[in-house]
Structure formats: structure tokens, C-alpha cells
Amino acid sequence: MVEAAATSPRFHRARGFRSLSQSIQFALSGGIVMLAAMFLAGVVISGIVTRAAVESTATSSALFLDSLLSPLVQELAHRDLLGAQAIARLDATLKNGAFADRFAHVDIWRNDGLVAYSTTSGLIGGRFPLPEGAAMAFDGEVSARYTDLAAGEHVARAWTTKYLEIYVPLREHRSGRIIAVVEIHELTQPLEVKLLRVRIHTWLVVTGAALSIAAALTAVVYRNSRLIAQQQIALQNRLGEIERVSNQNSELRMKVQRASGRLVEMNESYLRNVGAELHDGPVQLIGLSALKIEQVRRASNRSGRETILSAIEGLLGDALRDMRAIARGLMLPEIQQLSLCEIVTSVARVHEQRTGTAVRVICEGVPLDTPQAVRLCAYRFVQEGLNNAYRHAGGHGQTVECRHDGDLVILRVSDDGAGAGGRAERHDGSLGLLGLRERVESLGGTFSVRHGPQGTVIEMSAILNGGEEA
Known part of the structure; x- marks a missing residue:
């Protein structure tokens, strides 16, 4: 059942409608509602205006007839039918001139249904x-209304034309x-022309108002729709950027x-190397010196003791030199x-004093408050870089550059030799390029390392505001 609903034409139309932009959706849905509202308003207003026009016509006619006919029918206050003289005056007034052209027929009714007068003389006296x-x-x-051709007085006259009564x-x-x-009974043609003009004006006003409202709302929705679409695109781009950065x-x-x-791991390996150096060098010499102390005790004469003490002094001196050498490798200035x-x-x-080579240094615009971790890393980087330049390029063209770029500090050590040739990674207990990386x-x-x-x-590059955290 779900699959059948998903493949129905109504489902596809709904999906197609939702795929349209918001401004087009509003134009379609709002247009349908606006057309329905415009039609309903036009019908209601047109009916009201038409009724008002008919009532206005009836009111103006009533004032005219009351002033014209009221003096001629005063005898009906005392009798049911008019006299011959009164009928003659009414015929003279109603059957000739402009009045007859506008009002085709005139009847005067009593409240009991008696026709006291009619321009159709055969109806006078009829009930x-x-x-x-x-x-x-x-x-x-x-009151005013259109002729009911089924009424008895109209059937008697065999009328087929409708009038405004x-x-x-x-x-x-x-x-x-x-x-x-x-x-x-007034001819309807002039009134119909007037009503047609009124209806046309009414529909034009309603249509113009509806179209103006629809255009204004559509413009607002279109502008907002474009703004929302731009914000959605910007948000999607921002989300993509956030995802990329993440x-x-x-x-x-x-x-x-x-x-x-x-x-x-490298620090552990380095410590093991230091331990091995201490064990194999100074510890062995100090242990040998300790053994010779027993020989001093057993020496039979002073000359023998002096000889042994001189040997011990030499061993301890060698051990001290080895320990100082190891300490110099561990300590930073x-x-x-x-x-x-x-x-x-x-x-x-x-490096220049130790190797007798020249080093060109370029360092400008670097902040003074560089984190300690970055300065330690820079010390080892420059030291190892210059050592490699001396070892593999003979110290030719040694250059150290240090510059500041935004949040980064960038260090570069270069030479003009033939390159490291694959010997950049060292395994002699020093830090080496691998350790620097x-x-x-x-x-x-x-x-990065580039050979050519x-x-x-x-x-190398390091973040200035992240050095302390690292």
C-alpha cells in the first residue's frame, strides 16, 4: 500500500510542488487562494452594488411618482375606485410624453388586491x-423587483417581457x-446598461486590488526567498568549510x-644510549679505579703506591672527561x-667557531614572546640543520632564515651542496632529522626536506600560540 501511494500521480505532484522554490510555491498556492477570494469578493460586492443601484433607482422613482400621482388619487381615501375624471387626468399624465417612454405600464393597487387604476384599462376593477x-x-x-410573469395580472395581459417593478x-x-x-413597470434596458457598467467597474477594482496585493506579497516572498536561498548556500559553504577544517x-x-x-620512543632510545655510554665509559673507568684502590693498600713501598695512584688519577680523569662530554650533549645553553x-x-x-665555516643569518620581524617549546625546537632544528650542511655539503652556502607569517614562525636552513643523498636520518644517538620531524x-x-x-x-613551521600547549 505504501509503495502504491509513493507511485501515485498525486504523490509525484506533491513532490514536484515541494521541489519548487518558495516564491513559486507561494505564487501558485497564493494565486489560487487569491483568485478564489477575488471571485467571491467580486460576486458579493457586485451583488451589493447591483442591489444598491436598483434601490437607488426605486427611491428616485418613488420621490418622483409620489409628487406626481399623490394629488391625483386623493379620492381613494374615501372610495375604492377612481372617478372618470381622475382616470382621465391619470391617462393624460401617464400615457403620453417622456413618462410613457420610460414607464411602460402603471398600476394602482388597493390593499385588498383591487386594481384601482391601470394603463391597461381592461384591468381596472379587477382583483x-x-x-x-x-x-x-x-x-x-x-421596494423594487423584476417582473414575475406568472402573476395573475401579467397572465391576463399575456406579457412575455420582464420589467423592473x-x-x-x-x-x-x-x-x-x-x-x-x-x-x-420600468424598462430594464437603461438599468441593465447602468448595472453592466457598475459590474465592470466593480470587477476591475476587485481584480486590480487583488493583483496589487498578490504582486506586493509575491515581491516580498521572492526577495525573502532569494535571501533565504543565499543564506542556505552560505550556510552549506560554511558547513563544508567547518567539515573540512574539522x-x-x-x-x-x-x-x-x-x-x-x-x-x-626516541627519548627512551636516547636515554638507553646515554645509559650505555655511561656504563661502557665512565662506569668502567670508575670501577677499574675502585679495583686499583685495593692495590694501593697492598703496595709494599711508597713508590709503588704513587704509581698506582697516578694510574687511578688518570682513570678518574678519563671518566670525568667522558661524563662531561656526555653532559654537554644532554644540556642546552x-x-x-x-x-x-x-x-x-x-x-x-x-657552529662557525666549531667548524671554521661561515653562516648567513636572516631573522626579521619575529615576536619576542615566542613560546619556550618553540624556542627549544628552533635551537635543535638550526643545530641539526647546520651539522647536516657541514657534514654533507662541506659547510658551503650555509644560510639560516627565520621569519614570521601570521600565527606561524618559519625556519629554513639551506646549503648549496649536492644534498644529503639519503643520509639525512642518523642513528648515532643524536636527534637527527627524524627526531626533528x-x-x-x-x-x-x-x-619538510628538499634535495636538489x-x-x-x-x-619547519610552528604555531606561535600553540607552542606552550604542545
Whole structure:
């Protein structure tokens, strides 16, 4: 059943409608509602205006007839039918001139259905059911309606044409009571022309108002729809950017975690190497010195003791030199109070003194408050980079560059030799390029090595505001 509903034409039309833009959806749905409202308003207003026009015509006719006929029918206050003289005056008034052209027929009713006068003389004195409009007029209300061709008086005249019937009460002058009702039959053609014009004006006004409202609302919805569409596109782009940055952050976090893990392993390996160096060097010499102390005790003469003590002194001196050498490899110079540029320059000058080579240093615009972790990493980076340049390129064209770019500090060590030739990774207990890569990436930075005919370039970048956290 669900599949049948999903494949029905109504379902597809609903999906097609929802796929349209909001402005088009509003134009379609609002247009249907607006057309229905316009049609209903047009019908109601047209009916009201038409009725008002008919009543206006009836009122104007009533005033005219009351002033014209009321003096001629005053004798009906005392008798049922008019005299011959009164009928003659009415015929002269109603059957000739402009009045006859406008009002085709005139009847005067008594309240008992007696026709007291009619322009159709054969109806005078006849009795018929009192028309509804005449009954309302006897109650003092002017009314108008179209001819009922089935009424008895119209059947007697064999009428086939409809007129506008207007019923006007006629009153006695002295008492004001209604003594008769005049029914006039007005030609409908002038009224129909007037009503047609009124209907056309009414429909034009209603249609214009509806179209103006629809256009204004559609314009507002269209503008808002475009704004919403632009915001949706911007939001989608923003979500895509957030997703991309989130993926980059996830990758960077995993990269930092892996680098931190490898750095821990390298530190452990480095400590084992230091332990091995201490065990194989100074510890062995100190142990040998301890054995010779027993020989001093057993020496038979002073000359023998002096000889043994001299040997012990030499062993302890060798052990002390080895321990100092190991300590120099473990200790960094005092860099707590130095800026990053001063650290880079200091490492370069020490390298020049030790190797007798020249190092060009370029360091400009670097902030003074660089995090400690970044300065330690920069010290090791420049030290190892210059050592590699001296070892593999003979110290030719050694250059150290340090610059600031936004939130990043960028360090580059280059030479103009033949490159490392695959010997960049060292396993002699020093930090090496592999250790540098792990240290830099543990700070959230990047590390790269480029070899070429023009020499080797190693480069690192680190985030200034993330160094302390790393």
C-alpha cells in the first residue's frame, strides 16, 4: 500500500510542488487562494452594488411618482375606485410624453388586491393576489423587483417581457395614511446598461486590488526567498568549510599523537644510549679505579703506591672527561632569556667557531614572546640543520632564515651542496632529522626536506600560540 501511494500521480505532484522554490510555491498556492477570494469578493460586492443601484433607482422613482400621482388619487381615501375624471387626468399624465417612454405600464393597487387604476384599462376593477412588493409598500417600504410573469395580472395581459417593478406607497395629504400603492413597470434596458457598467467597474477594482496585493506579497516572498536561498548556500559553504577544517584538525591531532608517541620512543632510545655510554665509559673507568684502590693498600713501598695512584688519577680523569662530554650533549645553553632571533644567531656563531665555516643569518620581524617549546625546537632544528650542511655539503652556502607569517614562525636552513643523498636520518644517538620531524609535528607544525642540484633545504613551521600547549 505504501509503495502504491509513493507511485501515485498525486504523490509525484506533491513532490514536484515541494521541489519548487518558495516564491513559486507561494505564487501558485497564493494565486489560487487569491483568485478564489477575488471571485467571491467580486460576486458579493457586485451583488451589493447591483442591489444598491436598483434601490437607488426605486427611491428616485418613488420621490418622483409620489409628487406626481399623490394629488391625483386623493379620492381613494374615501372610495375604492377612481372617478372618470381622475382616470382621465391619470391617462393624460401617464400615457403620453417622456413618462410613457420610460414607464411602460402603471398600476394602482388597493390593499385588498383591487386594481384601482391601470394603463391597461381592461384591468381596472379587477382583483388579483396582492403582489409581495405591493404588500411591502402598504407597510411603508419602497421596494423594487423584476417582473414575475406568472402573476395573475401579467397572465391576463399575456406579457412575455420582464420589467423592473417599483412599488411606491401613496398617502392621504391630511392624515398621511397609505391609501394606495402605485406599481410602475420600468424598462430594464437603461438599468441593465447602468448595472453592466457598475459590474465592470466593480470587477476591475476587485481584480486590480487583488493583483496589487498578490504582486506586493509575491515581491516580498521572492526577495525573502532569494535571501533565504543565499543564506542556505552560505550556510552549506560554511558547513563544508567547518567539515573540512574539522577533518584537518582530526588529521592534525592524529599526526601530533603519532609524533608524540614516536618522540617518546626516541627519548627512551636516547636515554638507553646515554645509559650505555655511561656504563661502557665512565662506569668502567670508575670501577677499574675502585679495583686499583685495593692495590694501593697492598703496595709494599711508597713508590709503588704513587704509581698506582697516578694510574687511578688518570682513570678518574678519563671518566670525568667522558661524563662531561656526555653532559654537554644532554644540556642546552641558557636560552630562557633569549629571543628566537638571538637563539638562531647564537647557534650559528657557535657552529662557525666549531667548524671554521661561515653562516648567513636572516631573522626579521619575529615576536619576542615566542613560546619556550618553540624556542627549544628552533635551537635543535638550526643545530641539526647546520651539522647536516657541514657534514654533507662541506659547510658551503650555509644560510639560516627565520621569519614570521601570521600565527606561524618559519625556519629554513639551506646549503648549496649536492644534498644529503639519503643520509639525512642518523642513528648515532643524536636527534637527527627524524627526531626533528617528530618534535616539530608534536608542536602541531610541519617539517619538510628538499634535495636538489642547488643543495638541500630543510624547513619547519610552528604555531606561535600553540607552542606552550604542545
